[in-house]
Amino acid sequence: MSIRVLSPGVQTTVQDLGRFGYQQFGVPVAGAMDPHSMKLANLLLGNDPGEAVLEITVMGPQLVFDEANYVALTGGDLNAVLDGKPMPRYQAVLVEPGQTIRFLGLKNGCRAYLAFAGGLDLPLVMGSRSTYMKAKIGGYKGRKLEAGDELAFRAPNPKLPFPERRVIGPDFVPQKQYEIAVILGPQDDCFTEEGLNTFFREVYTVTADFDRMGCRLDGAVIEHKNGGDIISDGIAFGAVQVPSAGKPIIMAADRQTTGGYTKIANVISSDFRILGQLKGGDKVHFVPVSIEYAQNAMMLDRQYYKMIADFLSCE
């Protein structure tokens, strides 16, 4: 085996971009909470940006390598050390057999992403390697990692060309207050004028209730016209659901496919990188943007990914 898990951390799961094509059958998408950081980690290693990685939450695992391979670590800073020495983030790092990666504790953000050159040797379930723990599918045996688990690389590459080029500046910057861009809808017409004003004026605090399914916020009550219940419709990643109590919940990777609460707005794809790094106590402020703005931002992200891939693949 390539990696042995000595201790698993709080919640370490295998994730890729998610399981698409089965939402109509009630199968949640799952996938990385911060897809941007996941893609960067893969790109640094010449992987497909959607290759499966380890998503490491708050308290990281202890992993010992039996096989040499390049890895890249991105996302929140969980204070990783390689054989006791600080491990560089946002760059390709060669790990030799016998070396150990440990995480000493959270410095900032919430989730780190650890990618492996050539990916992990795990089966695709419904087209994806993402772990969806509730239905026990995907990833490593459909669950988070446990002590004693062993993971294998699929196509390890300890001779990755131009390793010195494979570095970018840390990309996640912790802030006192996060500005999160949203697009209004689909049920913005279920809220009063005052309710909408409240939502965009007030600062909300992330509660202790934040996981892969959703992120519950506390703050000023958002006023509905006629309560927060609707006849169920579909839920997108980043949907800001407001039940009758008036406190928003941002729906995340493991959200159910459908739901019966009003959704005032939806976080734009480019800001999932913030959403995936939120933890209890963080402050957020919502800013309305147009669909055109959001889709332009998304295309800029893709150009950035392509630039990195092109730069690392040219002779």
Place this chain on the structure above:
Amino acid sequence: MENVRFLLTGDTSLSVEFGNAINEAINHDIRAYKIALENAAIPGIVETVPTYRSLMVHYDPAVIRYSALKEKLEALLHEMGEIEIPPSPVLEIPVLYGGEMGPDLPFVAEHSGLSEEEVIRIHSSAEYLIYMLGFTPGFTYLGGMSAKIATPRLKQPRVKIPAGSVGIAGTQTGIYPIDSPGGWQLIGRTPVKMYDPGRETPILPEAGQYMKFYPVTQEEYDAILKEVEAGTYVLKTHAKEEV
């Protein structure tokens, strides 16, 4: 389809909303539109998700932007009259009612003031419309159960209900697709796996189809179970008669 609305659900999906109620007419519109959309094969559409009220359309903005997609989706609405929609299939689901498989059948009978045989007869005579799937992989929201056998949920939910269990909760009926906790009154069990992540078709039912339960004996149940486990069982279906 006069009152159809296009709603924004973020930057990679939109919702085509056909109404704000739970009824067969809206469901039929959604199914018809979904079939029309699949036939149109618009590049950039990733997947669609039918619900009680809408069809959610997921797309890749690198291939098609919102305004261009909306235009195509609107045009498709106007062409609906010319598109032939095949009748819905009715999935025939074998169920072993009562006994160990349906421990709450006596309670449902008593609550309804009917014999167990009558409960089975009523439950297995209707064709239930699959409004949508959700909640867990493969869970169907069915409509059309007779009010005569409506029974409230258990006061104390069970910790583990085996996959395949058929239950009643209020005026709803349905099948548990995976082992899970739950409070439905269990009246029987089907040997058919509604959900199997390793199967080529992981989930059998689709929104817009119908389900009909038919009672089987223990021997029939065991025989079907063997076929299911061998991967050779094929669910019987028939076409829904036009209403």
